[in-house]
Structure formats: C-alpha cells, structure tokens
Amino acid sequence: MSGVVRRRLGVRHLAVACVLATGLAGCAQNSPSTLDAAGAGARRVEGLWWLLFWVSVVGVLEVFALLGWALWRRRREVPVRAGDATAFVGVLGVGLPFIVLVAVYGVGLRDLNALVRPPAEPELSIEVIGHRWWWEVRYPDVAGAVTANEIHIPVDRSVRVRLTTADVQHSFWVPQLMPKTDLIAGKVNQTWLHAERAGTFRGLCAEYCGLQHATMSLMVVAQPEGEFTTWLRDLANPPSGELTEQQLRGRAAFEAAACGACHTARGTTATGTIGPDLTTIGARWSIGAGAAPNDEGHLGGWVVNPQNLKPGNQMPPQPVPASDLPDLLSYLQTLR
Numbered sequence: 624m625s626g627v628v629r630r631r632l633g634v635r636h637l638a639v640a641c642v643l644a645t646g647l648a649g650c651a652q653n654s655p656s657t658l659d660a661a662g663a664g665a666r667r668v669e670g671l672w673w674l675l676f677w678v679s680v681v682g683v684l685e686v687f688a689l690l691g692w693a694l695w696r697r698r699r700e701v702p703v704r705a706g707d708a709t710a711f712v713g714v715l716g717v718g719l720p721f722i723v724l725v726a727v728y729g730v731g732l733r734d735l736n737a738l739v740r741p742p743a744e745p746e747l748s749i750e751v752i753g754h755r756w757w758w759e760v761r762y763p764d765v766a767g768a769v770t771a772n773e774i775h776i777p778v779d780r781s782v783r784v785r786l787t788t789a790d791v792q793h794s795f796w797v798p799q800l801m802p803k804t805d806l807i808a809g810k811v812n813q814t815w816l817h818a819e820r821a822g823t824f825r826g827l828c829a830e831y832c833g834l835q836h837a838t839m840s841l842m843v844v845a846q847p848e849g850e851f852t853t854w855l856r857d858l859a860n861p862p863s864g865e866l867t868e869q870q871l872r873g874r875a876a877f878e879a880a881a882c883g884a885c886h887t888a889r890g891t892t893a894t895g896t897i898g899p900d901l902t903t904i905g906a907r908w909s910i911g912a913g914a915a916p917n918d919e920g921h922l923g924g925w926v927v928n929p930q931n932l933k934p935g936n937q938m939p940p941q942p943v944p945a946s947d948l949p950d951l952l953s954y955l956q957t958l959r
C-alpha cells in the first residue's frame with residue numbers, strides 16, 4: 624500500500640470517527656435515551672442492554688484472541704491432530720454460543736414478563752389517543768381534563784396508560800420510562816408509567832405513520848404529588864385570570880375565527896374535537912407536537928400557515944386579519 628493511499632484512508636477513518644463521536648455526544652445531551660433510565664420499566668431495558676453489550680464485547684474479544692492464537696500456531700507450524708478441530712468447533716462454536724444465547728433469551732423473557740406489571744397497583748389512569756400527528760391525552764377520572772402532547776404524572780406512582788388510535792397505527796415510546804407499546808386500530812392496548820424522579824422525559828412515536836411521523840413527540844412531566852394535583856385541577860377548570868384589553872380583543876378574535884370548529888378551549892365558545900385541546904396551549908413545551916418552540920413568533924407563524932412548520936398536518940392556513948394577530952397571540956398565551 625502506497626503512502627498516499629495510506630494517508631487517504633487515515634483521513635477517511637478520522638472523518639468517520641468524528642461523525643460517530645459527534646453522534647454519541649449528541650445522544651448524551653438531553654436526548655430520550657434508554658441508557659438514562661428514570662423509571663422502573665426503562666431500568667429493566669437498560670439492564671438488558673448492558674448485559675447484551677458485555678456479552679458482545681466478550682464474544683468479540685474471544686474471536687480476536689482465537690484468531691491470534693491460530694495465527695501464532697500457524698507461524699510455529701504446530702501440527703493439528705485429527706479430532707482436535709471437531710472438538711474445538713463443537714465446544715466453542717456450538718456448545719458455548721448455545722448456552723450463552725439460551726441464557727440471554729431466558730433473561731429477556733424474565734424482563735418481558737416483569738414489564739407486564741407496574742411496581743405498584745396504579746391508582747391513576749390516563750387515556751392516550753394517537754392522531755396523525757399528535758397525541759390526545761385524557762384523564763378519564765376527572766371530567767374535562769384533556770390536553771395534548773403532554774402527560775403529567777405524579778412522581779413515584781404507577782400510572783396506567785390505555786392506548787388507542789384515531790387513525791393509523793402509532794407506537795407510544797418514552798425511552799427513559801418505558802419501552803414501546805403500539806396503538807392499533809380497533810384495539811385497546813395498555814402500558815404503564817412509573818417515574819422514579821421528577822423531571823421531563825421526551826416521548827415519541829416509534830411506528831412509521833406518515834409524512835410527519837418524526838414530528839409526533841410528547842413530553843412526560845413527572846412532578847411531586849401536590850403539584851400534579853394542582854395541575855390536574857387547573858386543567859379541568861382553568862382559573863380565569865384578569866385579561867388586559869388587548870387580551871380581551873384577542874379572545875373575541877379567537878371566538879370569531881374558525882378555531883372553535885376544530886379546537887376546544889375550556890371557558891370559551893370553542894368546543895371542537897378534531898384538533899388538539901387548546902385549554903393549556905400557552906404552557907405547553909412546543910407547538911405541533913415538537914414542530915416548533917412555543918413562543919409568540921412561532922405561534923403566529925403556525926396560526927397563519929401551519930403547513931410551513933409541519934407540512935401535511937390537518938390544520939389549514941387561517942385568514943386571520945393582520946391587525947387581529949397580535950391580540951390573538953397575546954390571548955392564546957394566557958391559556959395555561
């Protein structure tokens with residue numbers, strides 16, 4: 624191999640290593656990783672992941688050690704006796720892998736079985752309904768408690784989650800809390816969540832469901848019991864704060880526009896059920912299920928033409944008069 628070729632290969636390998644390192648560094652920063660488990664379910668998956676990882680590491684090391692040994696024997700011209708090779712392949716090529724694979728399969732079955740039951744009997748149930756491309760979230764025990772793309776749960780409590788879909792198949796996955804469960808048309812699937820610490824944990828759709836499959840995120844907010852109870856109460860009965868004159872004009876514009884045909888905002892005349900519930904839109908972590916940050920600029924862009932931020936979604940552009948838009952946005956941000 625010439626020096627030039629060797630140098631080129633070196634640069635190429637360096638580039639690949641850089642891409643891998645950047646990817647891994649990206650993974651480590653605030654991403655939904657099973658390897659940063661915050662719940663009993665994800666912890667099992669994390670344990671299984673590390674078991675498989677170390678078994679693989681030992682397997683690779685063993686192969687390289689045997690390769691080295693074979694080369695060493697060849698160089699020394701150590702004669703191979705009849706029967707040696709058969710015994711060698713029988714033990715290390717068939718017997719050992721069989722034992723390891725059966726053991727790992729057994730551990731996998733044990734974990735799969737354990738994942739059926741939450742650590743404690745759930746006292747709280749949540750209904751999650753998949754839509755293209757957002758998540759409807761209902762608390763059936765509390766009348767009117769409906770939101771979207773955000774699930775609040777109390778810390779250190781097991782919560783039952785019932786999963787259905789309004790259209791195609793989706794899959795509910797909160798990597799730091801629980802492995803995937805599919806949402807299948809005509810079927811109710813169940814899973815559970817149990818967060819061991821307070822925090823926000825990103826969830827995503829893990830089943831390809833169309834154009835905006837990658838923009839179908841949700842956030843699970845685990846909070847202390849008292850905070851959660853207050854949040855749930857306010858969700859069902861939003862406190863009506865004082866509105867400024869601009870916000871009152873915005874509210875009138877909201878009720879005059881077509882918003883209420885598809886959206887509900889409790890405390891207003893908007894009672895549509897096609898799109899996400901807007902009762903707490905002002906406090907949500909994003910707009911469009913992760914399509915954009917929830918600030919005035921993006922919200923304005925979304926209202927005027929949602930197809931720019933999330934092409935293919937069900938919401939058509941809204942002909943809101945430019946003079947009404949600042950009032951409308953100011954009002955929408957009070958919904959929290």
Ligand code: CUA
Nearest residue numbers: 793828830832
């Ligand atoms: Cu919903 Cu992918």
